[in-house]
Amino acid sequence: MTASMESMYQQIILDHYKHPNHRGELEDFDAEVHHVNPTCGDEVTLRVQVRDGEIADLGWVGEGCSISQASTSVMSDLVVGAPIENALALQEKFVELMQSQGNNTLSEDEVEALEDAVAFEGVSKYPARVKCALLGWMAMKSAVAEAVGPASPATEEKS
Amino acid sequence: MTASMESMYQQIILDHYKHPNHRGELEDFDAEVHHVNPTCGDEVTLRVQVRDGEIADLGWVGEGCSISQASTSVMSDLVVGAPIENALALQEKFVELMQSQGNNTLSEDEVEALEDAVAFEGVSKYPARVKCALLGWMAMKSAVAEAVGPASPATEEKS
Amino acid sequence: MIDVEVIRKDFPILTREVHGVPLVYLDSANSAQKPQVVIDAEAELYAQHYSNVARAVHTLGSEATHAYENARDTVARFINAPRRDEVIFTKNISEALNLLAYSLSNAATFPGAEKFVVGPGDNIVVTEMEHHSNLVPWQLLAQRTGAEFRFIPIDDEGRLVDAAIDERIDENTKVVSFVYQSNALGTINPVARLVARARQVGALSIIDAAQAAPHLPLDVQALGADFLAFTGHKVYGPTGIGVLWGRYELLAELPPFLGGGEMIETVSMQGTTYAAPPHRFEAGTPPIAQAPALAAAIDYLSAIGMENVREHEATITAYALDRLATVPGLRIIGPNTPLDRGATISFTMQGIHPHDIAQLLDEQGIAVRAGHHCARPVCVRYGIPATTRASFGIYTTPAEVDALIAGLLKVQEMFG
Amino acid sequence: MIDVEVIRKDFPILTREVHGVPLVYLDSANSAQKPQVVIDAEAELYAQHYSNVARAVHTLGSEATHAYENARDTVARFINAPRRDEVIFTKNISEALNLLAYSLSNAATFPGAEKFVVGPGDNIVVTEMEHHSNLVPWQLLAQRTGAEFRFIPIDDEGRLVDAAIDERIDENTKVVSFVYQSNALGTINPVARLVARARQVGALSIIDAAQAAPHLPLDVQALGADFLAFTGHKVYGPTGIGVLWGRYELLAELPPFLGGGEMIETVSMQGTTYAAPPHRFEAGTPPIAQAPALAAAIDYLSAIGMENVREHEATITAYALDRLATVPGLRIIGPNTPLDRGATISFTMQGIHPHDIAQLLDEQGIAVRAGHHCARPVCVRYGIPATTRASFGIYTTPAEVDALIAGLLKVQEMFG
Ligand SMILES: Cc1ncc(COP(=O)(O)O)c(C=O)c1O
Numbered sequence A, B: 001m002t003a004s005m006e007s008m009y010q011q012i013i014l015d016h017y018k019h020p021n022h023r024g025e026l027e028d029f030d031a032e033v034h035h036v037n038p039t040c041g042d043e044v045t046l047r048v049q050v051r052d053g054e055i056a057d058l059g060w061v062g063e064g065c066s067i068s069q070a071s072t073s074v075m076s077d078l079v080v081g082a083p084i085e086n087a088l089a090l091q092e093k094f095v096e097l098m099q100s101q102g103n104n105t106l107s108e109d110e111v112e113a114l115e116d117a118v119a120f121e122g123v124s125k126y127p128a129r130v131k132c133a134l135l136g137w138m139a140m141k142s143a144v145a146e147a148v149g150p151a152s153p154a155t156e157e158k159s
Numbered sequence C, D: 001m002i003d004v005e006v007i008r009k010d011f012p013i014l015t016r017e018v019h020g021v022p023l024v025y026l027d028s029a030n031s032a033q034k035p036q037v038v039i040d041a042e043a044e045l046y047a048q049h050y051s052n053v054a055r056a057v058h059t060l061g062s063e064a065t066h067a068y069e070n071a072r073d074t075v076a077r078f079i080n081a082p083r084r085d086e087v088i089f090t091k092n093i094s095e096a097l098n099l100l101a102y103s104l105s106n107a108a109t110f111p112g113a114e115k116f117v118v119g120p121g122d123n124i125v126v127t128e129m130e131h132h133s134n135l136v137p138w139q140l141l142a143q144r145t146g147a148e149f150r151f152i153p154i155d156d157e158g159r160l161v162d163a164a165i166d167e168r169i170d171e172n173t174k175v176v177s178f179v180y181q182s183n184a185l186g187t188i189n190p191v192a193r194l195v196a197r198a199r200q201v202g203a204l205s206i207i208d209a210a211q212a213a214p215h216l217p218l219d220v221q222a223l224g225a226d227f228l229a230f231t232g233h234k235v236y237g238p239t240g241i242g243v244l245w246g247r248y249e250l251l252a253e254l255p256p257f258l259g260g261g262e263m264i265e266t267v268s269m270q271g272t273t274y275a276a277p278p279h280r281f282e283a284g285t286p287p288i289a290q291a292p293a294l295a296a297a298i299d300y301l302s303a304i305g306m307e308n309v310r311e312h313e314a315t316i317t318a319y320a321l322d323r324l325a326t327v328p329g330l331r332i333i334g335p336n337t338p339l340d341r342g343a344t345i346s347f348t349m350q351g352i353h354p355h356d357i358a359q360l361l362d363e364q365g366i367a368v369r370a371g372h373h374c375a376r377p378v379c380v381r382y383g384i385p386a387t388t389r390a391s392f393g394i395y396t397t398p399a400e401v402d403a404l405i406a407g408l409l410k411v412q413e414m415f416g
């Protein structure tokens, strides 16, 4: 394996792809979203449960390349149990990383907070694949917005 | 004047422009045509009189650049009194000369037959001006066709 | 046979390394690389003979016009067009196909163009294997006019269902537009059969030759269709230029598409009359520098000889099909024998997404494409999200096919 | 001030001779010459980083995409666009203007685009000094939709008749499209006034900045119009590329124009959904190599500074107007003072046809244009068949103006 091959397909990504976390359908949930990447056909269906301003649980099923599947798995690990605010802040940082075209300017702290998600940095050089890496993160953001949003007063009661 | 300036604006062209031949309205004619070069606004109205298979007379009026005016004058000199067949053959040779893009392959005899019209050879290098040089010749061809054509049985009687 | 090693020297990019390994470019169906003569033709025009064309009466204008119009002659010879003024320059083949679709809908309000009108009750037929550029323009035309949009389905091998040709193309068909060689499957379609059926019902026939032009000799007189189009960047030419060829009698009556400079005869505020073809369809400043560069590409191909190109690519394709058959879990999408197919091979591999395959091949220096190749209905037809596609050209060597096979095996190992 | 002699060294063609004399290129309004950096940018992309864009997942694809999308950023900065995705690449400005005209007529059959529909009772307003590329598309739109085509007349000095602005643009006006700087007259129009009036009546405003972009700083936010377009080859960039800028909210709702690869979101035989701007309007393979070359041209201009460009050209123009006034029988068509006019001067000379003038100047190495400059209504307005036009750019020197004057006097002598 060449050095860049490693950078792109770090063991982390392949591991998550082969053994994804939080994969499965959540029974008890506040919102469900279905996101598709039309250019490559990757898709994910994601459910979240929100309690006391935290993402209490999250489950997803999907089809797609290793990048989209592994990224969704990594994202799940990072946000389950996290305050919504932190999850969305992480999401923003991840989007930034993906749009960096290989020249990220994140601080060390930010890099640390992204944990395994930093493995996807190499993807940012490939515009066609950035969307794959973002698929799960975008779905999470939509689902959380739906679960807590003003459009969903039901959620208000629960919090 | 540079050599090429001379080749393009030979004295012949300027002379014909300043003193055009056969300019004027023919009273007794078999056909009249009006041709316009829409790209530069040059125009010519041309009348012919056909007798015994010959262009007995021709007259024209027009507006335009020296090339279109001089070319029409030169053409008139060449075809008045000529058998229609010869006039049309000359017209074809002139079109050929104009489409030669500066590399004409006419024989010496053909060149000789074109007389003053050979002065326009330099024009063939300028696509935008070829139409100017052809204006009068095209008008002559149309007018003759109209005068003798099957569409005009009146002409039949006259011949 | 052609000498690939000699040819490769003409393409500067082929000496490049990618991720520290020599480039193996197997994505020519997406876009072909450029020989130095093409790059030079464009640069030389700018450095020595540039000016706007047609409108100028000065020397540079006449030189640039000459170069531009010479390119039209070159294209006419390349496709054996009976007349040079049947060759229209567009920006790419997508524009060429849209030009036709818009000219047809413009017929509804254009005096004298009644015979081209398409409307409710009429239908437009394409195939299930079209590139989006020969599919969406016709869907949009149907939407604008109320005509029906239809397609001829494909079978499991990636060939048109023959029986459907006579059925889908019927008395109400106004347009039959189809791809000569499929960019997604490699299939070469029965052009004569489709053109004959179109003619039988009085429909216009249009050939998308984007993938045929780089690979086989084209002869519009022998093909017999009404229109044919191709795109410069796939025939080793520059981007920014495409070609539409059409029968002169049809072009002469077709309403204009884009309005602007140079496509007019005379303009007034009360109304405008239009120039004769091809200028009627070339509004605005054309691809002045790209036309001679396209001509250089065509001259380059012609010097090799299109029959030699076809032969070379047939050999490579047969070799690649044989070798790919040895890769476990690999499935060819499209014809898996060399018969009636071109040098473009799509496939899937058990359990590995095409995007992962392509990316991991790239890490080994091998450029292939992954996705639906702008022909999503093909993927839908075979129930797959995407394919990986390797496509070959005049510079492709058997060693590059070997590199592809080795690369695929390595990918399987990583995902194993 | 800028150092013209230094600039001239960047343009290889300026060392050329024509008819044995050094070239004096005074036809930049027709098309500008190219600095070496522009020629090199295109050549380098082909030789080192070429591949199709967007669709590829390999390294060359990512490099080419990067270069292409970077060019979009460069253009966005050049015109101070608030968002990069408001910048659409077309083949030239003619396509950009037609794109708008067709998107508007497509609104009639495009669900959700009702607000853009144009039809009987509505009107479309241009000016009497439009280039055919900003005139014919609107005539054709009127023809397709039944809307009325109107124009704002010009006065004897080549300026818009101010009173007509409020009169012609009325409550039924849907589109006001006008030239910023006239290519035939040199006039710079009152943009703010026209945009304000269009906004007042709820019409879309469109600026043809083909002749403004090379000469003065452009700021779409300050100009306030809804759309603005320009063309690559006039800003010292390559042929084969143009730019349409539009407000994002409008682009987001505008129906597509050309259908094909890369402008879609998802395609099926039953129907298609479209990508977000700018991709929705960029069907097919874009001008991949031309985009970085255009960016190189813009970077080149920006390094000089557009304020410096304007200042240099104002000086040359004032000088040329002074000198031309000394030529007997010469009449300026358009403003004959430097106020609100650009570096493009049209004129006639008593008794000598413009074609003859241009040809005889060419024989002296001086390239000017003669004709109606694709703005025939202007010639009709002044009752002349054509004009001779000298136009200046960043590389024009006072000595070249002197050569023009001497050349004109020589022409008069020949015809005397
Ligand atoms: C004012 C104006 N608009 C539009 C155009 C058309 O530009 P293009 O031919 O590049 O489309 C031109 C130049 O020819 C022009 O001067």
Ligand SMILES: Cc1ncc(COP(=O)(O)O)c(C=O)c1O
Binding pocket: C029, C030, C092, C093, C094, C095, C131, C133, C134, C179, C181, C182, C183, C208, C210, C211, C231, C232, C233, C374, D260, D261, D283, D284, D285, D286
């Ligand atoms: C069969 C076919 N048709 C049309 C196209 C569109 O070509 P372009 O993008 O150059 O318009 C392509 C290539 O992308 C193709 O393969």
